[in-house]
Amino acid sequence: MFKDKYRSIITESYIPYVIEEGKKIKKRNKFQKLYTNCNGDDRDLWTYVTFQHPATFDAIAMEPNKKQEIINDLMAFTKSKEYYNKIGKAWKRGYLLYGPPGTGKSSMIAAMANLLHYDVYDLELTAVKDNTSLRKLLIDTSKKSIIVIEDIDCSLDLTGQRKNQFKEYENKDSKVPAIKEMAKGTRDKKKSKVTLSGLLNFIDGLWSACGEERIILFTTNHVEKLDPALIRRGRMDKHIELSYCGFEAFKVLAKNYLNLESHNLFEKIRTLLEETRMTPADVAGNLMPKSPGLENAGEVGLENLILALEKAKEVERLKAEEALKEDGDNGELDEEESDEEDDEEDGSEGEGTSDEDEDDDSSDEDFLKI
Numbered sequence: 001m002f003k004d005k006y007r008s009i010i011t012e013s014y015i016p017y018v019i020e021e022g023k024k025i026k027k028r029n030k031f032q033k034l035y036t037n038c039n040g041d042d043r044d045l046w047t048y049v050t051f052q053h054p055a056t057f058d059a060i061a062m063e064p065n066k067k068q069e070i071i072n073d074l075m076a077f078t079k080s081k082e083y084y085n086k087i088g089k090a091w092k093r094g095y096l097l098y099g100p101p102g103t104g105k106s107s108m109i110a111a112m113a114n115l116l117h118y119d120v121y122d123l124e125l126t127a128v129k130d131n132t133s134l135r136k137l138l139i140d141t142s143k144k145s146i147i148v149i150e151d152i153d154c155s156l157d158l159t160g161q162r163k164n165q166f167k168e169y170e171n172k173d174s175k176v177p178a179i180k181e182m183a184k185g186t187r188d189k190k191k192s193k194v195t196l197s198g199l200l201n202f203i204d205g206l207w208s209a210c211g212e213e214r215i216i217l218f219t220t221n222h223v224e225k226l227d228p229a230l231i232r233r234g235r236m237d238k239h240i241e242l243s244y245c246g247f248e249a250f251k252v253l254a255k256n257y258l259n260l261e262s263h264n265l266f267e268k269i270r271t272l273l274e275e276t277r278m279t280p281a282d283v284a285g286n287l288m289p290k291s292p293g294l295e296n297a298g299e300v301g302l303e304n305l306i307l308a309l310e311k312a313k314e315v316e317r318l319k320a321e322e323a324l325k326e327d328g329d330n331g332e333l334d335e336e337e338s339d340e341e342d343d344e345e346d347g348s349e350g351e352g353t354s355d356e357d358e359d360d361d362s363s364d365e366d367f368l369k370i
């Protein structure tokens with residue numbers, strides 16, 4: 001019961017406020033779900049478990065301005081229903097997270113889901129039979145969700161030009177991620193007939209407009225391998241690079257892992273981080289106390305990290321030296337070979353020249369065609 005003079009306050013302000021707060025509490029208390037299409041025999045169906053990942057943006061080590069920009073972007077998206085209606089586009093946003101392994105791409109997805117209270121659909125593309133199945137899965141996603149395709153570069157032959165991935169990685173520094181990706185990439189590939197156009201339709205074709213307030217997110221360790229059509233602005237609206245640990249990112253980890261905001265060893269670490277590359281995952285691993293409750297854990301963790309950075313720096317120096325030496329050896333070899341070629345050319349001057357020119361032209365043409 002309330003007095004009549006308060007009627008308008010109660011009906012126009014108080015009750016709407018209570019309803020709005022109730023909705024927020026309901027949203028906070030609702031269990032988020034993590035869906036996958038990779039369980040059981042029917043790959044056209046989602047199954048789910050409760051999503052309980054502890055990652056938050058506070059725990060993500062990255063440059064603070066960049067982090068804030070991502071948070072602002074996400075929050076703006078959630079309030080943009082009218083804007084999307086006005087411009088006649090489906091209310092969805094595409095994010096591309098790229099960077100080396102161990103730089104926080106998966107942690108970032110979890111932090112986004114926790115910030116927005118969205119469900120996560122972890123779409124294993126290699127397990128999707130064809131474009132029809134992809135459409136079916138898409139229709140079955142709910143609003144307020146993040147649809148994730150991890151390691152998009154090795155999910156499928158999206159360009160129609162599948163190469164031998166082992167060969168492609170042979171010359172890279174580390175073969176470990178290549179093998180991991182190869183294993184993921186080949187899984188069920190024979191069965192999947194999803195095409196690039198099917199995937200593009202999924203992202204922004206007519207079918208993508210069913211359901212609203214959805215984020216589509218790709219991750220990759222090799223952004224340069226992706227078909228430009230797949231990640232052009234408008235499809236993947238925001239490209240976020242997660243990279244090796246800089247000093248600002250280190251400070252976040254030191255605060256979270258060791259509860260340290262400053263220390264006289266910080267300057268040394270700043271210099272070492274500028275001189276060598278280490279992923280946030282490795283920095284975190286080195287900072288983490290080896291046994292819980294260790295006395296002086298902060299200092300031990302920082303010294304541990306310094307040792308690891310110095311070691312990494314030395315390994316990089318040796319590798320660079322080796323590469324220089326190899327370049328030098330190859331240079332000498334090239335010189336010897338070109339001397340031999342010069343000698344041959346000198347010997348066949350005159351008659352043979354025009355034929356050689358023709359051969360050269362045709363091989364150039366072949367090269368251009370490829």
Ligand SMILES: Nc1ncnc2c1ncn2[C@@H]1O[C@H](COP(=O)(O)OP(=O)(O)OP(=O)(O)O)[C@@H](O)[C@H]1O
Pocket residue numbers: 059060061062099100101102103104105106107108221279280281282284
């Ligand atoms: N930027 C970061 N901030 C905080 N923790 C990080 C960060 N990057 C990595 N980590 C830590 O390292 C672990 C591995 O990181 P994560 O799986 O998110 O990396 P990733 O880039 O997704 O790697 P991959 O490409 O191999 O899947 C995480 O559990 C987290 O503890």
